[in-house]
Amino acid sequence: MTSTLIERPLPEKRALTTKPRPSDVAFRSVLNVMSYSSLLILAAIGGFLAFRGFGAFKENGFGFITHAEWSSLVGDNGKEISSFGMGAMITGTLIISTIALVIGVPLSVLTALFLTFYAPERLKRALVTVVDLMASFPSILYGLWGFIVLAPMATYWAKLVFKYLGWIPFLSVPSPAFDRSPFLAGIVLSIMIIPIVTSVSREIFAQTPLERIQAAYALGATRWGMIRAVALPFGASGVVGGAMLGLGRALGETVAVYSVLNIVFKINWHVLYGFGGNIASMIVQKFGEASFTEKKALLAAGFVLFVMTLLVNMAANAVVQRAVKSGK
């Protein structure tokens, strides 16, 4: 029997496309547009502050960043003589944030290690909640508490530090005035950044591969040996990222620092000495009685703060993201 193949033309290829329904077109375009709201807000913040502050940048040039003096006076001819420089405030902000990191990060890492590797399960769950709770305390609470409860203690600690370590240049003081110092502000900030640094570090330590931990124990490591050989190298980048997020928060903190710091427009390297600078608090302090020109200069200061925190945060997020990804 022979079979005959009947030649038939191949059916035309059908294009498998779905025509999006109008509802989907509308839905997707609304989401597409709305998702750019964050870009719009960030651009508007940067744009408006730079625009309003432009005068101050132009008048003072590079000195706006480097000079320490901030004055606005009405001269004899009724004209305003002003000179705006943020040198003291920027260095002050950096000094206070550094103190906060030096105190806060080691405590956070120890807490994270304790929570991950030492604490019993029940205690751990309770304490993780407490860490989250700490992060949601209003900053004015830290300010009030720092001013009333911590300040007397910190003054006492500052005296002790000065007594025993006063020979170190930046721990010396020109005269015995220890109240409302950058040291106190740094301690308050360190308490405020502990929750964020702890939770980021804890998350990264919790991702330590179990087989590596077990391998370390199997080779006879003690718990500390395991932490040193496995957990710390694994979590190092996450800790750095967490510390940078903490730095971002410390740079921009306003009310708590304002409550405890004596703000003076003079660069102060003596961390125990009773005055310092801070951009955010300075804006709050000067705003109430500022003239129109000075207000614009304060907005320019706000722009500097905005750019500083934005850069630190972006870098921090990049580091944390990479740490979390490599952990998986």
Next chain:
Amino acid sequence: MTTTTVAPRKPWKATKADLYPVFGALALAAILDYAVVAVTPMKGKLAYVLLFFIFGAGFQMALKWRALGRRAAVDSLAASVAIAGAVIAFTPVISLLLTTIVKGAKGIYPGFFYHDMSVANYQSPLNQGGVVQAIVGTLYLIILATAISLPLSILTALYLTEIRGKASGFIQFLVQAMSGIPSVVAGIFIYSALLLTTSLRGSTIMAALALAILMIPTVTRTAQEVLLLVPQDLREAGLALGATQWKTVATIVVPAARNGLITAVILGVARIAGETAPLLFTLGVSNKINWNPFSGGQSALPYYVWSGLGDGTELGIDRAWSGILVLLMLVLTLFVVARVFGTRKVKIK
């Protein structure tokens, strides 16, 4: 036939005999601590704490060294340091809560919740005046800031989880960058954009705008995490049944993530309820209830605390503590509610 099961043994678990020397060493450390502080010129709480740590950790180390050798001693020291670090890190929380409750309770009386500050000032005796205007102001701020930020954040989160367009990475990056904006910057931004050169004055809506900027990233990020937890199968099932993407999202994804989205909003509210710095530039001032959110100054709990602190007198600071107690109760309530909603699993009706 009866079956007997043998309880699993845990040979690594510390027995009572293991624990006696540990607590014994701690007790000895406490006694020695007390004695040394009494005899030597070192005084104060700091000396007690420091010496207790040195003696306690030292005795533990010695015990371990004798029983197990040098490496066990180092291990025990590391454990002591980790515990000490955690204790130091958590001490401020206890102090913060206790101080707030003890100092705040002094100024609380029933009228505190229904009187305003037009009948008193910060130096008045503590049984005059109250925070009703601040509570109303804070509620107004929460409602308005939520109304402004909620659509933006939920839609951004939906874009990041449902559309996953080309710009997703970029948008994600921007949202994270936004979460780092200092609160004072949000305040002066609204001031520079809307108040500096116009005839507008500080009012509830202005402050709510500033707070919304701070609220958006928190809500977006939490909402995104929650939406990612909705199983992909549900979306595919919706599409396979012929629903459009819009229908799928509106009738399946969002309802499935409802509890989580509520948590996201509550966390956002907790983030902004205690913000003070933006209010200083945008809220204006009011010592009685202002029902109109679009004109006239307003009060708020953080602002009440700020004014009390700024007043600087003993009575003013007492009032600030009472104000912060009320604010803290609000934040704690929000926190607990968020926990309750957050721990429920993604539920499918």
